[in-house]
Amino acid sequence: MHTSFGLTLVVNHACNLRCSYCYTGEKIRRPLSPEIGRKAIDRAIRSVCREGTLELSFFGGEPLVEAELVLDLVHYARSIADRVDVRLALSMTTNGTIESSASWSVMTLPELELAISHDGLPGVHDGQRVTVDGQPSSLRVQNTMARLFDAGKEFRVVMVVQPSTVDSLPDGMEFLNALGVRRFDPSLNLWTTWNQTDGERLKSTIRRAADFWGERLPECSVSWFDEKAARATGIPMTQTARCGFGHGEIAVTPAGNLFPCERLVGADEPSNPMRLPGNVFDGDDFLAMTSLADMCSPECAPCHLKSLCSTKICRCSNYIRTGDVNRPDGLLCLLDQACYQETIRVLESRFLSSN
Template sequence: MHAKFGLTLVVNHACNLRCSYCYTGAKIKRPMSAGVGRQGIDRALCSIRRDGAIELAFFGGEPLIEAELILDLVQYARVATEERGVQLSLSMTTNGTIDSPAAWQVMTLPDLHLAISHDGLPNVHDAKRLTVDGTPSSQRVETMMARLRDVGKEFNVVMVVEPSNVDSLSAGMQHLYSLGVRQFDPSLNLWTTWNQADGERLQTAIAGAADFWASRLPDISVSWFDEKVVRASGVPISDTARCGFGHAEIAVAPAGNLYPCERLVGADEPDNPMRLSGDVHSGDDFLDRPSLPGMQIAECTPCVLQSICNTKICRCSNYIRTGDVNRPDRLLCLLDQASSRETNRVLQTHVLTTS
């Protein structure tokens, strides 16, 4: 039995935006049924010991198109976890443009960890994140964020970073900060090509983001740097089911098919090499899924960052970049090394200036 289990329910493939860098496949109308969602919850609960915890996440497409379904599944999970003596944590990533009453009810659930996608400067956001009708979406997202702040709902902002916008990262953070955002989660577009010059620009952008982080400590959170602080401090980040990658984490597609991570579901095509055997109805638990072996790569041996390296944790990113869950590429190593370097620089400077 697992102490913790991560279950992501991909509640639909549909979306009301047409983001140019989207990796979730064709935007087909294929919602998850309540039965598939409940069976996924049941199997996850059967995989957890009685004093354990389930990390339940909702993903899409745009998940809030299925807001009523999410509310139903949250209520089902609350009852089921209470009966079994299991803790429940909730999370969801949304594009922040759905404002139906049910969607608002989901977003303002007090125990839901909410992530909203926004790429920083409005023109940068709108260059990639248009509606189905081709209209900009940044103002709608900023209006939603203002509403959430007005009711005291905390959220983090996911900022997609790619070669076309990498130079505006720190300016985008500054803009969002002026709107009241305090939790930032930069996320590299791993599905696009990064050349050597792009990598050099990325390192400059990471340094700029670190300067922004330093200037606002301890008021803000930036995931690239906060993660390094936690790892360096010795706090066990493994105390989460995320990146269990098919062992302590399962993603369920709308049709009930199983994947090791929600980022690999796509349109859930039959030839997807990352689709796991069986489906959500084909067992009582997920305990038959073996964990991956530890990464043993000769090229990594001389690296001093091995103990805090994220490429050893996020097998999904490795697979996206190289087709091998155990092998990172130069871009992932660059991100890890630059984030570590800039975190150390900021902390050393911060300690000196505050002591």
């Protein structure tokens, strides 16, 4: 039995935006049925020991296209989890443009770890994230964030970073911070090509983003540096089922198919090599799913940061970049090493300035 288990429900492949870098496949309307959702929840909860935690996440497409279904499944998961003494942790990332009463009810769930997607400067965001009819979406997302601020609902902002926009990330963080955002989650576009020049620009951006983070500690959080700071200073980190990658984490699609991570579902084609055997209705729990061996890549042997490396944790990122869950590529190594180095630089600077 797992002390924590991660279940991601892909509630629909549909989305009301057409983002230029989207990796989730064709935006067809294929909703998750309540029966499949409940069966997945049943199996996940049976995989968790008493007083353990089910980490339940909702994914799309845009998950709030199915806001009523999400509310129904949250209610169902709560009732089952309470009955067997399992804690429930909820999470969801949304594009922040759906304004229905049901979507607002989902976003303001007290126990929901909410993430809103916004790429920083309005011009950068609108150059990549438009509606089905090609209209900009930044202002709509900003309005949603303002409502969430007024309601006292905490959230983080996911900012996609790719070669064409990498230089603007720190300015985008400044812009969002002025609106009131305090938690930032930069996310590299792993599905595009990054050349050597792009890598050098990324390192420069990481340095500027680290300065932004350091100047606002402890009020601001930037995911690129928070984990590195915790590891470097020995601060205990909350244990999570991610990335269990098929063993401690399962994604279930509207067809009832199983994947080790929601980022690998795509259009849920039978030919997808990352699709796991079976279907959600084929068992009573997910305990038969086997874990991967510890990552052991020869290329990593000489790296002095390998004990602190994130690439051995996020197997799906490795697979996206190299086709091998146990082998990172130069981009992932660059990101990990640069973030660690800049974290140490900022922490040392703050320590010296305080003494």
